[in-house]
Amino acid sequence: MKKDIHPGNYRMVVFKDFSCDVSWLTxxxxxxxxxxLWEDGNEYxxxxxxxxxxxxxxxxxxxxxxxxxxxxxxxxxxxxxxxFNKEI
Numbered sequence: 001m002k003k004d005i006h007p008g009n010y011r012m013v014v015f016k017d018f019s020c021d022v023s024w025l026t027x028x029x030x031x032x033x034x035x036x037l038w039e040d041g042n043e044y045x046x047x048x049x050x051x052x053x054x055x056x057x058x059x060x061x062x063x064x065x066x067x068x069x070x071x072x073x074x075x076x077x078x079x080x081x082x083x084f085n086k087e088i
Contacts, residue, residue, distance in 0.1 A: 010027060010028070010029045017052040032048075
């Protein structure tokens with residue numbers, strides 16, 4: 001294997017799909033501020049997911065509506081009265 005090609009912060013991380021409440025422990029270098037207590041009693045960094053292979057319609061065969069209106073409304077509320085708001 002080539003030396004010095006992996007990032008220095010490559011560590012064990014828990015990924016959690018909150019739409020179907022499924023979690024798994026794997027290695028990653030993704031940044032996060034959250035942490036979670038895992039089944040083995042250790043605390044690991046937590047990466048929050050809205051959609052994974054456990055909840056995506058392509059893999060499950062079930063159509064599921066993902067509500068993004070809350071995020072759009074939050075964005076419009078935050079930036080609606082600023083110079084970034086352009087009329088199209």
